[in-house]
Amino acid sequence: MLRRAITAWPTLLRVGFAEAVAYRAEFLVWILSTTMPFVMLALMSSVASEGKIEGFDQKDITAYYLATFLTRTLTGAWVVWEMTQEIRQGTMALRLLRPIHPFVSYASSNLAALPLRGMLAVPLLVVMLVVTPQGLTHDIRFLAAAVLAIAFAWALNFLIMACIGCVAFYAESATSLFEVWLGVWMILSGYLLPLALFPAPVRAVNEYLPFRLMVDLPVSLMLGRLDGQAALTGLATQAVWIAGVGTLAMVLWRSGIRRYQAFGG
Amino acid sequence: MGGWSKYRRLLWMQIRTSLTYAMQYRLDFLIEGVVSIFWVGVTLIPLIVVFGKRETIAGWTYDEALVVVGMFVLLKGVLEGAITPSLMAVVEHIRKGTLDFVLLKPADAQFLVSTTKLQPWSLIDVFGGAIVIVAAFVRMGTHPGPVQVAAGAGVLAAAVLVLYSIWILVISLAFFVVRVDNLSYLFTSIFDAARWPISVFRGPVRFAFTFILPLAVMTTYPAMALLGTLETSVLLASTLGALAFAVFARQVWKQAIRRYTSASS
Numbered sequence: 001m002l003r004r005a006i007t008a009w010p011t012l013l014r015v016g017f018a019e020a021v022a023y024r025a026e027f028l029v030w031i032l033s034t035t036m037p038f039v040m041l042a043l044m045s046s047v048a049s050e051g052k053i054e055g056f057d058q059k060d061i062t063a064y065y066l067a068t069f070l071t072r073t074l075t076g077a078w079v080v081w082e083m084t085q086e087i088r089q090g091t092m093a094l095r096l097l098r099p100i101h102p103f104v105s106y107a108s109s110n111l112a113a114l115p116l117r118g119m120l121a122v123p124l125l126v127v128m129l130v131v132t133p134q135g136l137t138h139d140i141r142f143l144a145a146a147v148l149a150i151a152f153a154w155a156l157n158f159l160i161m162a163c164i165g166c167v168a169f170y171a172e173s174a175t176s177l178f179e180v181w182l183g184v185w186m187i188l189s190g191y192l193l194p195l196a197l198f199p200a201p202v203r204a205v206n207e208y209l210p211f212r213l214m215v216d217l218p219v220s221l222m223l224g225r226l227d228g229q230a231a232l233t234g235l236a237t238q239a240v241w242i243a244g245v246g247t248l249a250m251v252l253w254r255s256g257i258r259r260y261q262a263f264g265g
Numbered sequence: 266m267g268g269w270s271k272y273r274r275l276l277w278m279q280i281r282t283s284l285t286y287a288m289q290y291r292l293d294f295l296i297e298g299v300v301s302i303f304w305v306g307v308t309l310i311p312l313i314v315v316f317g318k319r320e321t322i323a324g325w326t327y328d329e330a331l332v333v334v335g336m337f338v339l340l341k342g343v344l345e346g347a348i349t350p351s352l353m354a355v356v357e358h359i360r361k362g363t364l365d366f367v368l369l370k371p372a373d374a375q376f377l378v379s380t381t382k383l384q385p386w387s388l389i390d391v392f393g394g395a396i397v398i399v400a401a402f403v404r405m406g407t408h409p410g411p412v413q414v415a416a417g418a419g420v421l422a423a424a425v426l427v428l429y430s431i432w433i434l435v436i437s438l439a440f441f442v443v444r445v446d447n448l449s450y451l452f453t454s455i456f457d458a459a460r461w462p463i464s465v466f467r468g469p470v471r472f473a474f475t476f477i478l479p480l481a482v483m484t485t486y487p488a489m490a491l492l493g494t495l496e497t498s499v500l501l502a503s504t505l506g507a508l509a510f511a512v513f514a515r516q517v518w519k520q521a522i523r524r525y526t527s528a529s530s
Contacts, residue, residue: 029447033454046465183307
């Protein structure tokens with residue numbers, strides 16, 4: 001099973017990349033639609049212009065939201081939409097016929113779009129360096145940690161989406177469930193606001209939740225706001241969550257697919 | 266043309282059809298409703314958190330900013346419930362070539378396509394927005410006088426007109442390039458910027474959001490009219506501007522329809 005996946009991987013990536021290129025216009029629109037960091041930037045920059053807020057001055061705020069946009073662009077996945085649609089329409093059956101686990105093919109098509117996303121990420125990085133040269137960390141170790149944290153954040157995002165996608169085997173309302181997840185994620189991940197702005201009790205509870213690992217951690221690493229100890233703890237926590245959610249996704253998939261096959265007769 | 270009474274009857278018919286259609290999916294109605302209320306919360310939380318740190322932002326107090334957010338939620342409900350679904354249906358018609366059936370009907374085509382699909386559950390957003398506005402005034406301990414209410418309703422109507430006209434222009438574009446569903450997605454994302462008072466934005470962005478894509482007219486001006494801080498000249502200018510824009514959109518639509526007819530014959 002694993003060997004087959006590894007052999008097929010390059011081809012899957014090529015197919016995924018070709019798909020992304022074929023839908024490049026849609027792709028561009030989709031990335032441009034990530035306006036929320038900039039909408040929040042406008043508000044927070046206006047706030048910070050009247051004085052520092054929780055240690056963030058105006059330049060820090062700009063760097064924060066550019067890094068947030070970058071993280072969002074590079075960690076995006078859409079497996080939940082693919083799964084709910086394919087389960088509802090029955091085309092999931094086609095995917096099951098292939099001698100490869102659907103999670104692998106979803107993951108490859110999501111990852112294959114990375115070069116196109118990267119093409120947008122690079123100019124943004126340049127903008128970031130020009131606008132706030134001090135905003136980005138100059139320590140190569142932290143930059144490397146940030147890259148790793150972004151990769152982990154993508155994996156976590158993908159696996160959580162896969163779990164919610166599996167709900168579609170049982171209930172029609174999987175997309176509504178995902179919307180609720182998305183709303184909570186927006187607030188608690190640091191996507192809308194730096195987590196430092198939240199009241200202490202909220203932050204204390206949030207420590208034990210996965211949300212902050214998906215935006216706050218990569219962004220903090222990029223901006224050099226963490227020490228070495230915190231960076232390593234963060235990466236380790238990400239790894240533990242990935243293992244946990246990955247296991248859950250596999251369990252949900254196994255029991256869901258049994259039900260699905262029963263439907264197909 | 267049968268005049269006003271015919272169109273009133275027709276509008277009622279269209280609304281009843283949409284309602285009957287929506288009532289087939291009662292559980293969806295309930296779930297969508299809960300999710301809508303949840304999203305109103307997600308919209309409010311950043312504001313609550315940030316105003317926890319500051320008395321005013323860009324010259325707006327918390328309660329005044331709440332009125333703007335209320336207008337935003339309300340308009341989003343109108344956009345998603347009454348404008349987007351109907352006009353997206355036109356894109357489908359154009360793609361499939363079934364627009365001919367609409368054009369053959371003995372009523373105005375723009376009227377027909379604009380009223381075919383209404384999503385009743387978006388009313389929850391409209392009510393939600395209204396509740397946020399009322400709550401803001403209760404917190405302030407004041408209430409707008411009849412003049413302010415009339416002015417607010419007038420500017421809000423102008424806002425809906427502008428929103429609708431932008432959509433008509435987008436749909437007219439569909440006669441030329443067909444794929445505009447992504448454009449609608451992009452527009453919805455940009456509309457997210459309308460949740461803050463316009464004074465949060467600065468420089469060219471504020472100019473663009475006032476004159477080019479008049480988000481200021483849509484939420485900030487109605488809120489200011491309710492609060493009694495909108496100058497009469499701005500009120501008149503934005504109302505007249507909205508009317509002129511609607512007439513312009515209507516002309517473009519007529520041109521586009523003419524092009525469609527000649528292309529298929």
